[in-house]
Every structure is written in C-alpha cells, then in structure tokens.
Amino acid sequence: MTENRRRKVEIRARQAITGAGYLETRRRITALAEVMQQHPQLNSYGIGVFDPLRKTAAQRRAELAAGREELAGGVERVLVTVAWLREHITPIKTPTISSYAAKHVMERTTERYVSNGEFIAAALVAGYTFKYAQPNVLFGMSVRDLKRMN
Numbered sequence: 244m245t246e247n248r249r250r251k252v253e254i255r256a257r258q259a260i261t262g263a264g265y266l267e268t269r270r271r272i273t274a275l276a277e278v279m280q281q282h283p284q285l286n287s288y289g290i291g292v293f294d295p296l297r298k299t300a301a302q303r304r305a306e307l308a309a310g311r312e313e314l315a316g317g318v319e320r321v322l323v324t325v326a327w328l329r330e331h332i333t334p335i336k337t338p339t340i341s342s343y344a345a346k347h348v349m350e351r352t353t354e355r356y357v358s359n360g361e362f363i364a365a366a367l368v369a370g371y372t373f374k375y376a377q378p379n380v381l382f383g384m385s386v387r388d389l390k391r392m393n
Contacts, residue, residue, distance in 0.1 A: 261319065271322050278367045279311065285367075286310025287317070287360040289342070289378035314360045324349065324357055324365035332388045338374040338381040342366065345384055352392045 250272075258268040284290050284307070292298065292306045314321075327349060346362040349355075357365075363380050367373065372383035 257318065272318055274325075274368045275315065275318050275321050275364060278364050279315065282367065284377075285314065285360060285364060287313040287358045289359040289363060290375055290380060291377050293378070310360065314358075314364060317358070317361050320355075320357050321361050321365045321368065323355070324362060325369050327353060328365060328369045328371070328384075331392060333385040334369075334371050335383045335385055336372055338372050338383045340382050340384040340386065340389060341376065342380045342382060345382065345389060348389050348392050 254265060254269050254272060257272060258265055261268065263271070279285055282290070286292075286307055287310045292303050292310070295303055298306070331352075332345070342363045343359055345366075346357060346359055349362065350357065359379065366380070366382050366384075374381045
C-alpha cells in the first residue's frame with residue numbers, strides 16, 4: 244500500500260469516527276503531523292523521555308516511539324485543546340508559562356484530561372511562541388487569562 248493510500252485510509256477511518264468532512268479531517272491530521280515532524284522529541288509525555296539518564300539508548304528510542312504513536316492517536320484531544328486555547332488564552336511574545344501548569348488550568352476548566360504532550364502539540368498548532376524546558380515547554384500565554392480561567 245502506498246503512503247498516499249495509507250493516509251487516505253487513516254483519514255476515512257477518522258472521518259467515520261468524528262463525522263467531520265474529508266477535507267476538515269485531513270487538515271486536522273495534517274496539522275498534528277506537521278508539528279510532530281518539526282519537533283522530533285515531542286511525544287505524549289512532553290519533550291524527550293522520562294528519566295533518560297537511567298535508560299539505555301534502545302530504551303529511550305522505544306519509549307519515544309511509543310509516546311509519539313500515542314500522541315498521533317490523540318488528534319481529537321489535541322484539536323479540542325487548540326480550539327480552547329484560541330478561544331480563551333491570548334498569545335504574548337515572551338514564553339513564560341509552563342505547559343504543565345497551563346495544562347492543569349485547562350483540565351480544571353474543561354474537566355477533560357489531556358497529556359502534557361497533547362497540550363504542547365495543541366499550543367504549537369495554535370501558534371504560541373515557545374521555548375524548550377524539558378520535559379515541558381514554556382509558552383507565550385497571557386498570565387491574566389490563565390488566572391481568570393483558574
């Protein structure tokens with residue numbers, strides 16, 4: 244099966260689950276795929292792997308691959324988070340807010356769980372400025388808006 248056919252099968256399967264149109268489903272899947280390609284250490288845990296100094300290179304690679312696969316399967320959670328971020332949190336230039344802290348604000352507000360990696364991916368898709376602070380990422384998000392949500 245060619246890469247293009249695999250992608251179409253994935254889009255049709257996701258389309259059947261969500262009920263969204265083909266083009267909308269393709270755009271959603273593509274947005275997350277582009278972010279994952281631009282940030283190769285991004286996975287469901289965040290950036291990198293947990294406690295990397297205590298693991299062999301093979302263990303780190305395996306954990307990263309599993310985390311990336313898990314993140315790729317969370318397209319809908321990522322896109323719901325993107326929508327929430329765009330609606331509620333104003334972007335600013337200076338990255339000062341930890342992804343982990345902002346993720347908890349969103350979880351308390353929406354009563355929906357997302358992993359740290361899903362939140363990071365959503366913020367990157369939404370276009371917030373960022374700075375790595377492994378395993379988290381600092382984002383340029385309005386502190387005022389986050390406090391208002393909390």
